[in-house]
Each structure stands twice: as structure tokens, then as C-alpha cells.
Amino acid sequence: MTDKEIRNILLITVDQWRGECLSSAGHMVQTPNLDKLASDGLAFRKHYTQCVPCGPSRTSLLTSMYAMNHRHVSNGTPLDATFTNIALEARKKGYEPTLYGYTDTPVDPRGRDKNDPDLKTYCGVMPGFKVGSLVSEEMAVDWFGELEAKGYQLPENQFDITIGQNDYPDVETRGLSYAPPGYDKDSSDTAFIADKLINYINIHKDPWFLHGVFLRPHPPLFAPEPYNTMYNPEDIEMPHRAKDVETEKAQHPYLDFALDNMAKVGAYMGHEENVRDLPDHEIRQMRAAYYGLISEVDDQIGRVIQALKDTNQYDKTLIVFTSDHAEQLGDHWLWGKLGYFDESCHIPLIIRDPRKDANPSRGQVIDNHFTESVDIMPTVLDVMGMKPPMQCDGHSLRPFIEGNEPDKWRREVHWEVDFRDLKTYKAEEKFGLTSDQCVMTIIRDDNYKYVHFTTLPPLLFDLKKNPDETVNRAEDPDYTSVVLSYTQKMLSWRQNYVARRMSHIQLTPDGVLEREYSRV
Numbered sequence: 299m300t301d302k303e304i305r306n307i308l309l310i311t312v313d314q315w316r317g318e319c320l321s322s323a324g325h326m327v328q329t330p331n332l333d334k335l336a337s338d339g340l341a342f343r344k345h346y347t348q349c350v351p352c353g354p355s356r357t358s359l360l361t362s363m364y365a366m367n368h369r370h371v372s373n374g375t376p377l378d379a380t381f382t383n384i385a386l387e388a389r390k391k392g393y394e395p396t397l398y399g400y401t402d403t404p405v406d407p408r409g410r411d412k413n414d415p416d417l418k419t420y421c422g423v424m425p426g427f428k429v430g431s432l433v434s435e436e437m438a439v440d441w442f443g444e445l446e447a448k449g450y451q452l453p454e455n456q457f458d459i460t461i462g463q464n465d466y467p468d469v470e471t472r473g474l475s476y477a478p479p480g481y482d483k484d485s486s487d488t489a490f491i492a493d494k495l496i497n498y499i500n501i502h503k504d505p506w507f508l509h510g511v512f513l514r515p516h517p518p519l520f521a522p523e524p525y526n527t528m529y530n531p532e533d534i535e536m537p538h539r540a541k542d543v544e545t546e547k548a549q550h551p552y553l554d555f556a557l558d559n560m561a562k563v564g565a566y567m568g569h570e571e572n573v574r575d576l577p578d579h580e581i582r583q584m585r586a587a588y589y590g591l592i593s594e595v596d597d598q599i600g601r602v603i604q605a606l607k608d609t610n611q612y613d614k615t616l617i618v619f620t621s622d623h624a625e626q627l628g629d630h631w632l633w634g635k636l637g638y639f640d641e642s643c644h645i646p647l648i649i650r651d652p653r654k655d656a657n658p659s660r661g662q663v664i665d666n667h668f669t670e671s672v673d674i675m676p677t678v679l680d681v682m683g684m685k686p687p688m689q690c691d692g693h694s695l696r697p698f699i700e701g702n703e704p705d706k707w708r709r710e711v712h713w714e715v716d717f718r719d720l721k722t723y724k725a726e727e728k729f730g731l732t733s734d735q736c737v738m739t740i741i742r743d744d745n746y747k748y749v750h751f752t753t754l755p756p757l758l759f760d761l762k763k764n765p766d767e768t769v770n771r772a773e774d775p776d777y778t779s780v781v782l783s784y785t786q787k788m789l790s791w792r793q794n795y796v797a798r799r800m801s802h803i804q805l806t807p808d809g810v811l812e813r814e815y816s817r818v
Contacts, residue, residue: 304653304682305504305614307388308495308606309674311359311399312595313352313516314635315621317345317644319592326533327589331600332619332648336661339617339650340699343665346711346742347623347643348672350635352435353402353420354716355622355671360384360401360424362675362690364714367797370404371716371737374420379406382687384675385426388507391684397427398494399511400434431494433487433513435567441490448485460487461568462520473583474571475519476526483522483594488514492598496605504614510602514591515625517634518568521590529589531582537628538766543574546631549770551754552717552738555728557631566633573633581628588627613652616681618674621645630767636715638740638749638757639767643713645671651681651699658701668711668743669695688802691795693818706818710743712791729754741788748772748784756781 319325322333323343348358349365357363357370361383370377385395401424405416416422421436423429431440435457442456452459462469462477469477483489495510520526540546543561547554559565560574569584576584599619606612626632626641635642647669672692679686680694697704717725718733725736735752742748747767749757758772758781771777794817804811 304616304651306611306616307393307395307507307678307682308602308615308617309384309507309509309678310512310599310602310617310619311356311509312512312619312621313514314623314625315515315592315595315646316624316627316641317343317621317646319589320646323646326529327592328528329592329596331596331603332646334600335603335617335619335650336648336663338660339648340656340659341663342647342649342669342695342698343663344667344711345620345645345647345669346671346713347621347645348670348713350623350642350715352622353404356401356424357403359620359622359671359674362672362686362692363797364672364691364712364795365716366714366739366792367691367795371714372718372720373402374404374720376404376406377424379408379425382689383424383426384678385424385507385509387426387675387679387684387687388682389426391682393505393507395427395507395509396430396498397423397509397511398430398433398491398498399509399513400432400437401427401509401511402434427509430498431491433491433511435513435516438487441487444490445481445485450481450485453480460518460520462518462526471579473531473580474569475580475584475587477520478522478526479518479520481522483525486522486594488512488591488594488598492601495602499602499605499609499611504611512595512598514595515588517566519584519587519591520568521587521594525590525594526587527590528593529586531579531586534582534585534589536578536581537585537631539629539631540768543631549768550757551729552637552751553630555725556636559724560632560634573628574631585627588625615652616678617648617650618678619646619648620671620674636717638715638738638747640742640747643740647674649677649695649699653681655700659699662701664698667698667707668709670708670711688798688814691817693816704818706816708818710741710787712739712741712788714739739788739792741784741791746780746784748781748788750785750788756785758784 319327320329322336347355353373354370388395403422403424404420405422421434433441459480466477561572566573623635624645629641676686676690676692677695680696716737718736719725738751740749747759756772757770759767802813
């Protein structure tokens with residue numbers, strides 16, 4: 299391999315992992331394997347997803363498009379088949395991108411019969427990926443088959459095996475999430491994906507492109523032994539939130555709506571209780587289980603990386619580790635991923651580039667620049683020696699990887715949340731809005747966060763004075779100029795990044811004129 303050549307690509311994503319949850323970032327959770335990866339690569343501390351939930355966020359990551367452009371705005375919304383993505387682009391260089399896990403990509407229904415089974419699930423696969431094995435919150439046939447082969451008895455609802463056992467000792471006093479699920483750590487869905495990745499690495503000769511997707515720490519929050527006991531709930535910090543739910547609700551009508559929904563039984567996957575109003579010991583234990591699941595994933599990623607080293611492929615492989623989005627974890631009385639708070643959208647990013655050109659950045663941390671999920675695709679393609687397509691809204695991180703400061707870079711981060719509900723129309727009826735009006739757009743820098751709703755009132759947080767985002771300054775006369783400034787910044791961002799389609803092409807008497815240019 300030459301200094302300018304990458305042979306293999308290992309793109310690892312996890313699900314619902316908060317950006318600060320790495321021990322190398324100073325958090326209590328133990329992630330020694332990812333810490334080692336960061337020490338041999340580059341960590342990005344101000345990295346954000348561009349939308350939630352799972353499907354849309356993965357689409358932004360894999361297509362390098364903002365939600366306002368790809369319009370896959372909710373789990374189940376079809377993705378336009380005309381878009382390219384990281385897998386389709388990699389195929390142009392001879393790679394056969396292979397997926398273990400899931401992408402949650404609903405197929406484009408155009409040209410398909412109404413009875414096509416692909417039109418009955420949101421857990422489709424991003425075009426261009428060869429499927430090794432699917433394991434998602436809706437599909438896990440291979441994993442379930444392996445569990446049965448090991449002698450496990452699957453419940454009628456097979457996914458219930460991921461829920462903790464009610465008869466586990468000390469559950470009543472310590473909390474429901476203390477109970478492990480119905481399998482051991484070597485039989486978990488996390489171990490299953492790691493095993494598949496390791497088998498692939500051991501068998502396949504380079505070059506290869508592997509996308510490994512771990513479902514955890516996505517709920518249900520029940521970690522297998524010994525991870526369920528790894529963190530003492532007495533050492534766990536309580537969530538950052540207002541003194542009571544009603545005070546929290548007063549911040550904004552959307553938050554009022556979200557908090558009412560959060561109180562409903564079953565609102566948080568795998569937890570049949572009202573998670574919003576749980577007693578403190580249950581909250582601490584759920585957070586402890588979340589950290590346990592993170593440590594479990596870290597251990598399995600460590601096995602995958604060791605397999606690369608054992609097969610002499612570590613120094614031929616570009617490794618990218620990130621998440622689709624993050625998790626509220628009780629902050630602001632919320633669980634899951636929704637809305638405008640950092641807890642839902644601040645995610646980890648570690649890149650380990652084996653080239654000598656990347657040596658200047660090894661072990662470094664980028665904490666003075668914002669990066670976004672849309673940057674992943676152009677980065678991988680750039681390092682592979684490919685030109686990112688004009689579709690891309692993101693920008694290559696290669697200058698950072700090679701120890702340089704880009705000539706131009708974004709000064710803020712952006713994301714969008716579409717909260718329409720085409721099944722129940724709950725949001726539409728609650729606020730008297732059309733579905734297209736059920737959207738918020740967020741712009742955030744080191745000083746302020748501005749949240750713009752199509753018709754609902756805006757929000758402004760002074761992050762220097764109020765990092766926990768509890769005080770809305772949008773109607774404060776002292777902040778009027780700030781609101782105006784950030785509204786203008788958001789408009790300029792949307793104008794600059796609106797979908798190109800063919801706007802960079804012009805038909806002339808001399809033929810097709812195509813101008814290539816950067817958005818920065």
C-alpha cells in the first residue's frame with residue numbers, strides 16, 4: 299500500500315449513542331477500545347447528526363444530504379431512488395459494500411406493485427449494499443435463528459427476548475433495568491454483529507468495504523451480564539431537567555406536546571411503564587444500563603479491531619466510528635430522540651486513517667470546529683481517491699485528518715426535525731397544522747442555539763449563560779438582534795444548501811455546460 303492508498307473501508311455506526319459518552323472525552327462510561335482507536339486516529343468532539351429518528355439520520359449520513367433535500371423525514375417515508383449514496387459511489391471503484399446490521403431505508407414505491415413486501419416495512423436497505431445479515435429493531439431472522447440453535451426459547455414476540463427478566467435478584471430494589479435480557483453476552487445481538495464482521499474480515503481479501511451497524515445502546519435498556527452490574531446507579535448523575543414537568547412544559551408548546559406523549563405507557567421501546575415520571579432509583583438504573591450497553595458495544599468493537607490486526611489489515615483499513623443520533627436519557631424529562639436539544643443530536647465521531655499523511659493528527663482532538671454527519675460520505679470518498687458527487691451537502695474532513703486547517707469551514711451546525719405523524723395526525727391536530735408545517739430547523743454555534751418552527755414560536759438559547767437550554771430568550775427584547783441575526787444565518791444556509799438537482803448545469807449552443815464548485 300502506498301502513502302496515498304486505502305485498501306479497505308470499515309464504517310461502524312451505533313444507534314442512539316450520546317456524543318460525550320466516551321471515557322476519552324472525560325465521561326464515566328468505560329470505552330477503552332474506542333479510546334485506543336481515538337489515540338491512533340482523530341476524534342471530533344463537536345459532531346452532530348442532521349435529523350432524527352433512525353432512518354432519516356442514516357440517510358443523511360449515507361447520502362451526504364440534509365433532510366430538506368433528501369426528504370426521508372421519518373421512519374417509513376420513502377427515499378427517492380434517484381439519489382446516489384456512499385455504497386453506490388464505492389461500487390464505481392470496484393468495491394462491493396457489504397452490510398451487517400441495518401440502514402432503515404424505506405424503498406421508493408414508484409414502479410412497485412402494492413403487494414410488494416418491501417412496501418410494508420421501513421427497514422429496507424440503502425441501495426448499493428450487499429446484505430450480509432440484517433439485524434434491526436424489526437428484523438433479526440439470522441440472530442434469532444442462532445439463538446434457537448444455542449437452545450434459547452424465543453417468546454411469541456421474538457424481540458421480547460431483549461427485555462430483562464422480571465425474576466432477576468434485586469430488581470425490585472435496584473430497578474427494572476437491572477435485569478439482564480434472556481441471553482448471555484456472547485449471544486447478544488451486539489456479539490452477533492461483531493462475529494459476522496470478524497468472519498468477513500478473516501475470509502475476505504482486500505480491497506473490501508464493510509458497513510457494520512450495532513443496534514445498541516438503542517432501547518430496550520437491558521444489558522447482559524456482566525454489563526448490567528458494571529455501573530452502580532448510586533454513582534449515576536440524575537438527568538438535567540426543570541424542577542417538575544409543568545415547568546419544563548412551559549418552555550414551548552412543542553415540548554408540552556412531547557412530554558405528554560412521553561408519559562404514555564410504552565412510549566419508550568421495551569419499557570411498558572411511564573418513563574417520564576419514574577422514581578429516581580429507576581431513572582439512575584436505566585442510565586446505568588445504557589452505559590452498560592455502551593461498554594458492551596465497545597468490547598465487541600475491540601474484537602473487530604483486533605481481527606484487523608491479526609489479519610494484517612489494520613494498516614490497510616480506514617475506520618470510521620459514529621452514531622446515527624443520540625439519546626435524551628431523561629434530560630428535560632425526555633427519553634429517546636426528538637426535538638432541538640443537544641442530547642438528541644450530539645454524537646461521537648472517530649476516524650482512523652492508516653496513511654502516513656494522517657500521522658500529524660494521530661491522537662488529536664478536533665474541538666474547535668463543528669462537523670456534521672453529512673461530512674462522512676465526502677470524507678470516505680475523498681480519502682479513497684474519488685470525487686464526491688455534487689449531491690453532497692457535507693464537506694471532506696481530509697484536511698483535519700492530515701493535520702491541516704481548512705481554508706473555509708462552517709461556523710455552526712444545523713439539523714432538522716420533522717414531527718408530522720401521517721398515521722395518527724396527532725401533531726397536526728394538536729397544533730392545527732398541515733403535515734408540512736410540522737417541522738423545526740436548528741442552527742447552533744458556541745454562543746447561541748436558534749430553533750425555527752414553521753408556524754409555532756421560535757426558541758433562542760444563550761449557551762454561554764445557559765448551557766442546559768432551560769431559558770428561552772426568543773421573546774426577550776435584549777436578544778432581538780440575536781434572533782434576527784440567527785434567522786438570517788438560517789435563511790442563508792438554506793439558500794446555499796437547497797438541493798442542486800441540475801442547477802449547476804446549463805444547456806448552451808455549445809452543448810452542456812457543467813460547473814463544479816464547493817458550497818463553502
